[in-house]
Amino acid sequence: xxxxxxxxxxxxxxxxxxxxxxxxxxxxxxxxxxxxxxxxxxxxxxxxxxxxxxxxxxxxxxxxxxxxxxxxxxxxxxxxxxxxxxxxxxxxx
Amino acid sequence: xxxxxxxxxxxxxxxxxxxxxxxxxxxxxxxxxxxxxxxxxxxxxxxxxxxxxxxxxxxxxxxxxxxxxxxxxxxxxxxxxxxxxxxxxxxxxxxxxxxxxxxxxxxxxxxxxxxxxxxxxxxxxxxxxxxxxxxxxxxxxxxxxxxxxxxxxxxxxxxxxxxxxxxxxxxxxxxxxxxxxxxxxxxxxxxxxxxxxxxxxxxxxxxxxxxxxxx
Numbered sequence: 001x002x003x004x005x006x007x008x009x010x011x012x013x014x015x016x017x018x019x020x021x022x023x024x025x026x027x028x029x030x031x032x033x034x035x036x037x038x039x040x041x042x043x044x045x046x047x048x049x050x051x052x053x054x055x056x057x058x059x060x061x062x063x064x065x066x067x068x069x070x071x072x073x074x075x076x077x078x079x080x081x082x083x084x085x086x087x088x089x090x091x092x093x
Numbered sequence: 094x095x096x097x098x099x100x101x102x103x104x105x106x107x108x109x110x111x112x113x114x115x116x117x118x119x120x121x122x123x124x125x126x127x128x129x130x131x132x133x134x135x136x137x138x139x140x141x142x143x144x145x146x147x148x149x150x151x152x153x154x155x156x157x158x159x160x161x162x163x164x165x166x167x168x169x170x171x172x173x174x175x176x177x178x179x180x181x182x183x184x185x186x187x188x189x190x191x192x193x194x195x196x197x198x199x200x201x202x203x204x205x206x207x208x209x210x211x212x213x214x215x216x217x218x219x220x221x222x223x224x225x226x227x228x229x230x231x232x233x234x235x236x237x238x239x240x241x242x243x244x245x246x247x248x249x250x251x252x253x254x255x256x257x258x259x260x261x262x263x264x265x266x267x268x269x270x271x272x273x274x275x276x277x278x279x280x281x282x283x284x285x286x287x288x289x290x291x292x293x294x295x296x297x298x299x300x301x302x303x304x305x306x307x308x
Binding site: 037056078083 | 193210237241256257258262264265266
């Protein structure tokens with residue numbers, strides 16, 4: 001369970017279905033800003049399953065991390081809500 | 094030339110709006126069928142639906158402005174808003190329902206801007222219905238990529254020393270920006286301050302008005 005301040009990577013997967021993890025953040029590393037929830041998993045709710053409770057992490061990314069050399073201002077930041085099962089420790093291969 | 098084809102233009106010089114007498118789409122038919130069934134089975138009534146639509150149409154950015162103005166004048170409320178904005182705003186009578194609210198504060202060093210890249214999530218209980226541009230692909234895709242250019246198009250140019258922080262409203266949270274209190278407003282009442290708070294300043298695409306703007 002990552003904690004506030006932990007460095008995490010968004011899983012770089014492209015599964016089919018109703019996914020609330022924006023594609024532009026997949027594979028990107030950020031820092032947990034705060035943890036919310038638990039909320040029912042929207043990927044299951046979308047198909048009328050009950051939706052397992054999941055922690056929802058607000059993750060802060062730098063523009064440099066997300067857009068690389070194309071970043072408008074590298075030190076500006078983006079924060080997004082990412083469900084726990086989409087995150088892995090940033091040191092994972 | 095806009096005024097050359099008088100047959101297609103109203104006396105104001107704008108085109109007449111096309112009649113909406115095309116056949117119902119699949120989803121329009123579905124909505125009517127479900128609504129009629131719910132009424133027929135006594136789950137709801139036409140009057141209840143009309144009241145709910147009325148309630149939704151009556152939510153305006155004045156709700157959010159009241160929250161911001163109170164945050165500017167009431168330090169305990171401001172702390173409560175930062176701790177749990179859903180609870181703090183419900184206590185003012187602005188219930189956000191099953192969603193949760195986060196209030197993000199602008200300072201001299203930080204400017205917050207809200208977007209929903211996946212759809213059009215918006216704190217409707219505080220700001221009313223989202224403007225069309227908020228739902229456009231251009232706003233949704235460009236705000237996360239070039240927020241400073243987007244802000245410049247809204248007339249907001251911030252120094253490089255102010256960090257821009259984009260909030261992508263991807264899941265269960267909704268966001269309201271608490272802009273910085275304008276200079277020259279010492280001693281103003283909460284009601285007067287609320288007149289300075291614009292919708293766009295609470296989305297982050299604008300700044301509040303200054304006292305000079307009201308003059």
